[in-house]
Amino acid sequence: MDSRGPHLGTREGHLTFDDIDLAALAGRLQTPFFVFSGGRIAENVATLRDAFQSRHPNTEVFFASKACSALWVLEQVKKAGINVEVNSGGELWKALRAGFTGRQIVFNGVAKTRAEIEQAVTAGIRAIVVDSLCELERVNEVSVALGREADVALRIDVRVQTETHPGMRTAHGGKFGVDLIDVAELFDQACRLDGLWVRGLHLHIGSQITSVEPYARAVEKALDLVEQVEAACGRPLEFLDIGGGYPVPYVDTADAYDATDYFCAITTPHDYAEAICALVNDRRPDLALFIEPGRYVVSDAAVVVAHVEAEKTKRLLDASDHPVGEEHWLLLDTGYNTIIEHTLAEWHFRAIVANRADEPADASFRLGGPLCDSGDVYVGDLGTPYRRLSARTGVGDVIVFRDVGAYSLDTMTQYNGRPRAGAYAVEDGRLVIIRRPETYEDLVSHDVWPAEPV
Ligand SMILES: Cc1ncc(COP(=O)(O)O)c(C=O)c1O
Structure with missing residues (x-):
């Protein structure tokens, strides 16, 4: 067991979960997705x-x-x-x-x-x-x-x-x-x-x-x-x-x-x-x-794997609009549509950059989800709004949230027209699919259109 926690490890700088290279997996599957152990x-x-x-x-x-x-x-x-x-x-x-x-x-x-x-x-x-x-x-x-x-x-x-x-x-x-x-x-x-x-x-x-x-x-x-x-x-x-x-x-x-x-x-x-x-x-x-x-x-039997899709630096402003500092943002392809508790309960889920798993966590970032809601921002570490990650983290990198096996998969939403994530699992050393990722068609599969009389 790695010091990072049960079933997590590193191989050639990449984070593994039950021996599966999560960064490599993110390269071939549509993110975000869950992996269960x-x-x-x-x-x-x-x-x-x-x-x-x-x-x-x-x-x-x-x-x-x-x-x-x-x-x-x-x-x-x-x-x-x-x-x-x-x-x-x-x-x-x-x-x-x-x-x-x-x-x-x-x-x-x-x-x-x-x-x-x-x-x-x-x-x-x-x-x-x-x-x-x-x-x-x-x-x-x-x-x-x-x-x-x-x-x-x-x-x-x-x-x-x-x-x-x-x-x-x-x-x-x-x-x-x-x-x-x-x-x-x-x-x-x-x-x-x-x-x-x-x-x-x-x-x-x-x-x-x-x-x-x-x-x-x-x-x-x-x-x-x-x-x-x-x-x-x-x-x-x-x-x-x-x-x-x-x-x-x-x-x-x-x-x-x-x-x-x-x-x-x-x-x-x-x-x-x-x-x-x-x-x-x-x-x-x-x-x-x-x-x-x-x-x-x-809880600790699942992770969510996501990509960084955008990054930006924004000035911190005082009440008179004077810049008093700056914040570096990483914007991900997943938010509370996938892990609702991160916003609903301001729950702290540890984040790891899967393709930079050996690099020191030497910079502070704010992490945001993609949703059109200013509440779709991940809470920071230890009473701060920031996550400590490798300073080189940026667009295209793979972020893994730990301990998300409870109260996430069942509470996903399609808010903002986002198909719900798929889920995979490691079972007896094999990777299997346990829930197919939704498609755009799934976004309208229950709409009745044109409307029908009742
Ligand atoms: C009646 C009942 N039993 C069991 C549970 C499971 O709780 P936990 O997931 O914290 O073990 C809950 C959830 O709060 C519950 O309401």
């Missing part, structure tokens, strides 16, 4: 399984498919021996299409439609995670109408604060889960309804949670609630689902570690498993533990 997905799954199952053997891992639901990715996680978590009828459909059985699927979401609930009950999934009292009624109605009992888990807002990105906090107010104040009513109701069977409790405290402590607090609270729901229903629960959130580092933590910076992650799945499993084993060793990792499984 099957080997890295397998390693990440193995790390998680080992961390949790070595301490609590009855742990089941459900890959959060919202992180990346390409069929090839679902196939990799299935081959690695884990289950899948879905968040819509579409993700459920994809999971079944990829070969998962209903018993390998849990279904989260705050606004499931009747049709989605029917789909889930018909597929006999492991658990519909009920997010509100109102949804409880709906699941019951649907399952009674279908004449088939639904297995459910109840999602609770356990009121645990986390230090992560504000948009990724999910268990201290906000739209997810049933308020703690309402759990007694929820439990009473859930136990009385004929159409469903409460199999477990669910919580998810957020994404990119870089410390163990909030999980410990959340699990303590959930174990108290398990007792409460069991008393209400008069029968034991089968599982506690503690959601996802396990972090990956997005900066070189050796020189930049800052415990309050959620891009720094030095904790490992073993750290989380140690604390969580100790609590479960102490109070309820009989309970199965479900975890729903997304980011950890796929």
